[in-house]
Amino acid sequence: MSAALLFAVFGLTGVGIYLITSRSLSRIILGFVLLGHAAVIALVTAGGPPGEAPIAGRSDDPIANPLPQALALTAIVISFGLTLFMLALAGRQQTLSGSDLVEDDLEDRRLAARAEREAALEELREAALAEEEES
Amino acid sequence: MNLLFALMIVAPLVASASGLLVRGRESARDVATLIGSGTAAAASWVMFGIVASEGTKTVRVGGWDPELGIVLVADRFAALVLPIALAIIFVVEIFAIGQRRTAWGANPELAGPLLGVLTSGVSLAFLTGDLFTLFVAFELILVSSYVLLTHQGQRAQVRSGMSYVVMNLLASTLFLFGLAYVYAATGTVNMALLTERMGDLPEGVRIGIGAWFFVVFGTKAAVFPLFSWLPDSYPTAPTTITAVFAGLLTKIGIYAMIRFHTLMALDDLGGAMLIIAGVTMVIGALGALAQSNVKRILSFHIISQIGYMLMGLGLFSAAGTAGAILFLVHHMPVKTVLFLVGGLIENDQGTGNLDRSGGMASRRPLIAALFAVPALSLAGLPPFSGFIAKFSVISAGIEARATPIVVLALFAGLLTLLSMTKIWLGVFWGSPPDGSDDDDDPPGNRTTMLVATGMAVAGTLAISFFAGALFELSIEAAEELRSATAYREAVLR
Numbered sequence: 001m002s003a004a005l006l007f008a009v010f011g012l013t014g015v016g017i018y019l020i021t022s023r024s025l026s027r028i029i030l031g032f033v034l035l036g037h038a039a040v041i042a043l044v045t046a047g048g049p050p051g052e053a054p055i056a057g058r059s060d061d062p063i064a065n066p067l068p069q070a071l072a073l074t075a076i077v078i079s080f081g082l083t084l085f086m087l088a089l090a091g092r093q094q095t096l097s098g099s100d101l102v103e104d105d106l107e108d109r110r111l112a113a114r115a116e117r118e119a120a121l122e123e124l125r126e127a128a129l130a131e132e133e134e135s
Numbered sequence: 136m137n138l139l140f141a142l143m144i145v146a147p148l149v150a151s152a153s154g155l156l157v158r159g160r161e162s163a164r165d166v167a168t169l170i171g172s173g174t175a176a177a178a179s180w181v182m183f184g185i186v187a188s189e190g191t192k193t194v195r196v197g198g199w200d201p202e203l204g205i206v207l208v209a210d211r212f213a214a215l216v217l218p219i220a221l222a223i224i225f226v227v228e229i230f231a232i233g234q235r236r237t238a239w240g241a242n243p244e245l246a247g248p249l250l251g252v253l254t255s256g257v258s259l260a261f262l263t264g265d266l267f268t269l270f271v272a273f274e275l276i277l278v279s280s281y282v283l284l285t286h287q288g289q290r291a292q293v294r295s296g297m298s299y300v301v302m303n304l305l306a307s308t309l310f311l312f313g314l315a316y317v318y319a320a321t322g323t324v325n326m327a328l329l330t331e332r333m334g335d336l337p338e339g340v341r342i343g344i345g346a347w348f349f350v351v352f353g354t355k356a357a358v359f360p361l362f363s364w365l366p367d368s369y370p371t372a373p374t375t376i377t378a379v380f381a382g383l384l385t386k387i388g389i390y391a392m393i394r395f396h397t398l399m400a401l402d403d404l405g406g407a408m409l410i411i412a413g414v415t416m417v418i419g420a421l422g423a424l425a426q427s428n429v430k431r432i433l434s435f436h437i438i439s440q441i442g443y444m445l446m447g448l449g450l451f452s453a454a455g456t457a458g459a460i461l462f463l464v465h466h467m468p469v470k471t472v473l474f475l476v477g478g479l480i481e482n483d484q485g486t487g488n489l490d491r492s493g494g495m496a497s498r499r500p501l502i503a504a505l506f507a508v509p510a511l512s513l514a515g516l517p518p519f520s521g522f523i524a525k526f527s528v529i530s531a532g533i534e535a536r537a538t539p540i541v542v543l544a545l546f547a548g549l550l551t552l553l554s555m556t557k558i559w560l561g562v563f564w565g566s567p568p569d570g571s572d573d574d575d576d577p578p579g580n581r582t583t584m585l586v587a588t589g590m591a592v593a594g595t596l597a598i599s600f601f602a603g604a605l606f607e608l609s610i611e612a613a614e615e616l617r618s619a620t621a622y623r624e625a626v627l628r
Binding site for chain 2: 020071081
């Protein structure tokens, strides 16, 4: 039982992280959904061995630890809300920029523009040098 | 006592709900939000008085045993920091009311109620006695901050908001995994019980959990190399929102770190923390020097200043922790004020870019004065609060014979002064840019904005005025945290 859950956590985490590293927002959101599931399963597994439903006086068998289940439920609700918010944000991004790809941040764009400028200058300089040598 | 705790957490939520109900009616909405955060702030000041004289107070929510239920704990550390945080939110809300008619104002129908949710989360984060409630409080703060950051739906906001959401959501997911580890290893998430049980764990597990939570809280606090989301997202939000974020959000990460790592006595992580602290300070200050927009310069300074607090924590001595606490107390109002002044500059000049503004010192001497006080304080010049905070952190470093980090701290202080000079030169000196008209009145209610900023500046001056008493309180709070017995007894008794 526990081993299966453990591998489920591994698998979900791996796929989740792979998806988060991509540039498309919808994939990133899916990645977070999977990662959230992995975390919730880890939380439930942390509660110890499985057992009967935790209602007192129902049976004599050992019952499951209810506390991590309560924690897991809270976490599920939170991640559900956040998924919706991210989807809304991705939708807004789609209408504003026409794609759901993550855009470069300000510094990145500045650096890229600077590199282009310098490369252009370098070319001009080399061309000028070559002309001088010819003449 | 129960009532005080409830007021701090529930009053802003109730105010936020009623603010949404009457959202069409401007004055009713403003009164609702101001009453909510004002009540919470007043309750926190009363609590500060009680805790400072009588010691730690606790409330078991619903009367449950700490093993199962939620415990709210107001020890000296929480009681010292929370009143300042709530007072900041109150002042910013006044500023927001003055600013809302301008292009830089947040949408007032949403901003007030959302700030209420944020306030409630802040109270909960400072007061909670267990890690899972801390997670929920973080989410409460973050969800409202996501919406506050992006609610205007402009392109820059959506773009940087996305990276902000992704980074913070990743940290939250890691937080959940961390909770699973802690629960699996110890069978509890209550911090008072953890102080006992963490000691019994094998060395490696203990340090592993400590390092894991260092990454989680470090992302929220924007330490090197996890700060990339901060300088990109903060400047795009409306000024009032950025001011609250700058003053509070990263600081809650540092607060959680100081509380968790000191209570759990994770001294083994001290070396790594000091290295990261040094890099954070210098990179933040260098990044600030390279910018040419007031809000972006100030955003990079947040990162640099986080380094100082981390340094105080990383020393793992009573003096170091006290220094970190004092730095936290000084930094929250000072940073907020600087962003509020940044908002005043934008409002007046029509831009926050250094090369497109100038000459404000002669035209708006009051704004210049309001900027000069917190700027000098941030750079750590006496007699302002920054000097006292930096002095206590650095003297703790010298005491612990951590020379390299002390040198780095002094160097970063110099860089901070340099970039403050840069803002001063660009905005306040020189001649006004061409085409600007001296006579046109800037939009928004300037008196309200100036009064709010003035109140906050007075607050920072009060901190340097009461520095002696505050330092003693910080020392007491630090010793209480470091021994952990007092905390444990207060919660489990």
